[in-house]
Amino acid sequence: MIHVENIWGYIYVMQMEKASLIERLNFYIGKVDDAWISSLIGASKEDIDLLKKYSGLKEHNLELPNSFIEFIDKAGEGDGGLISNVLNGKMSVKRLVDINKGIYEMWPETMHPFEFEFLYDEVGIPYIIKLGNNNEIEYENTCYISSSFENLLFQCAVRKYEEMFYKKKIRFGASIKSFKESKNRRKEDTIMSIMDELIKEYNLECAWFNDNYFFCARNDIFSIILLKRVAMAGQLSGNDISQMDDFLRRLLPMIGAEIQSF
Secondary structure, eight states, rough: OOOOOOOOHHHHHHTTTTTTHHHHHHHHTTTTTTTTTGOBBOOOOHHHHHHHHHOGGGGGGGOEEEHHHHHHHHHHTOOOOTTTHHHHHHOOOHHHHHHHHHHHHHHHOOOTEEEOOOOOOOOOOOOOOOOHHHHEEEEEETEEEEEEHHHHHHHHHHHHGGGGSSSEEEEEEEEHHHHHHHHHTTTTOHHHHHHHHHHHTTEEEEEETTSEEEEEEOOOEEEEEEEEEEEEEEEEEESHHHHHHHHHHHHHHHHTTTTTOO
């Protein structure tokens, strides 16, 4: 077991002290995967400039988020599995250039520069930065998954690595029955409004990159991750199975979920 400390607080301080995005990610990831940072492969400046050109941003006075540019500069051709493993798609600026160049040169009228497709999953469905909507991240024009690209990176890091800080994990998700039972009762609730009572009762430290679509909090005993899509799903990682079971008995009926067996 790795000692659980106030990681979110340290990373927030690093942000205030102008540490780079990669430094802040590695502060967390490096505690369980010290090879991650050396596995990164950056995109070339030429390819980054071509991506901006062929995405049709200049014609609409648009810019890519600074966090995206900073990330692809260090990991645009190899992200060490950070995004690619979690979202099931290969991070490659070269591929994005090739895709956008053909459209830009042959069918420019079909481009949607306000919807920047930065990643395609294993079946070709895009993840989109909504440049006209506060840079939120959307999946296939069906549901939002994060409030910003920077938040998405830390959320992916947590989804990939958080369980490694603990001995045990329990995954959960919505069944048709449990989802229907809680759907109307919780229709207008946010993740934070659902979790507020449990945060106080279990003395949970919330991650600063939580938003309307993702939640992570931890204490010395366990760590909880929640994903809000059409329904809620997530994972509880911890060291004391009895306390984890007690927490889930409280949480699962509130979000309309059940323990999943894999």
